[in-house]
Amino acid sequence: MRRLFITLFLVLLLAFSAHAASQATSSTAASTIITNVRYYLNEAAADVWSDAELLVYINNGIYDIVQRTHCLEATADVSLVANQHEYDFSANSYITVVSVVFVDASTPTVEKGLLRKNVPGMGHGVKADGDPVYWYEWKSYIGIYPVPSSVTTEKLTVYYVSRPTALASTASNITTPAIYDKALTLYVTAQALLKTGQSQHGKSAAFMADYYTELDRFRADFIDQPKQTKDDIR
Numbered sequence: 001m002r003r004l005f006i007t008l009f010l011v012l013l014l015a016f017s018a019h020a021a022s023q024a025t026s027s028t029a030a031s032t033i034i035t036n037v038r039y040y041l042n043e044a045a046a047d048v049w050s051d052a053e054l055l056v057y058i059n060n061g062i063y064d065i066v067q068r069t070h071c072l073e074a075t076a077d078v079s080l081v082a083n084q085h086e087y088d089f090s091a092n093s094y095i096t097v098v099s100v101v102f103v104d105a106s107t108p109t110v111e112k113g114l115l116r117k118n119v120p121g122m123g124h125g126v127k128a129d130g131d132p133v134y135w136y137e138w139k140s141y142i143g144i145y146p147v148p149s150s151v152t153t154e155k156l157t158v159y160y161v162s163r164p165t166a167l168a169s170t171a172s173n174i175t176t177p178a179i180y181d182k183a184l185t186l187y188v189t190a191q192a193l194l195k196t197g198q199s200q201h202g203k204s205a206a207f208m209a210d211y212y213t214e215l216d217r218f219r220a221d222f223i224d225q226p227k228q229t230k231d232d233i234r
Contacts, residue, residue: 026178030058031170033185040189040207049192051170058174059166061187065180067095068215072162072176077103078142080154085147087156090140094160100135100142105153114144114156132156179218186211 034054038044066072074094078087089097104110114135122145126133131154132144148154164175174181190207193200 026174026176026181028174028178028181029170030055030167030172030174033058033174033181033188034170036185037188037192040185041192048196053195054188054192055167055170057188057191058184059164060191061184062164062167062174062176064187065176065183065215066161066164069180069218070096070098070161071180072164073098074160074162076158076160078156078158080144080148080151080156082149082151083147085145086138086141086143088140089137089142089158092158092160093163093165095163097137097142097158097160099159100144101157101159102132102144103155103157104131105155111157117145119143180215183211183214183218186214 031051034051037054038049041049043049074092076089076092078089081087099116100114102110102112102114110131112131114132117134117136119136119138122134122136122143126146128146129149130146131148132146134145135156136143142156142158144156167173167175174184176184186207190204190211193204193207
């Protein structure tokens, strides 16, 4: 019985730890990524590739990682206005909007996740006035439906993927989580090899394949987690 208990404990521990991940920003300097890339390129000091060129690839890689993994997340509140159905969201530097929650801060507080629809799907089967049920995104505007005719404390909380700020120098810290440092190194190496001509394209493709594999590994471990059913919730 004791051995069975220990075995079950270890299985449960692995099950939970397999999906644990820090989304904290990496403290790795861009210069460290460049050093690691130069190991792959067999170039200890800048010759074919300058630090400035590799920094360009680093910025491209950070953007690609964020776009593929949605690893930089943020929220923004949008105060509702009576009889207004679209709100300008362009002041927020973002890649995509993930979800929108309607919040009424009166007593008791109401928080309701809205359903995403496209523009042609709005207004069908729901009365035009009242608390929002649906949302859409168009040209950096967030649209809602129905539209409240009177507003007091109502707002939207918008969940979105942040657009990463380009690193200005090799002394800057990488803005993606540390778990993607290896993937970023592989990406930069692959892009750098393209510069050396047709003879290195196969090697570049191999590094890109490793890059995609690395992202998929973390996507499986940290992002595509099994969804809970109602029976799982106690």
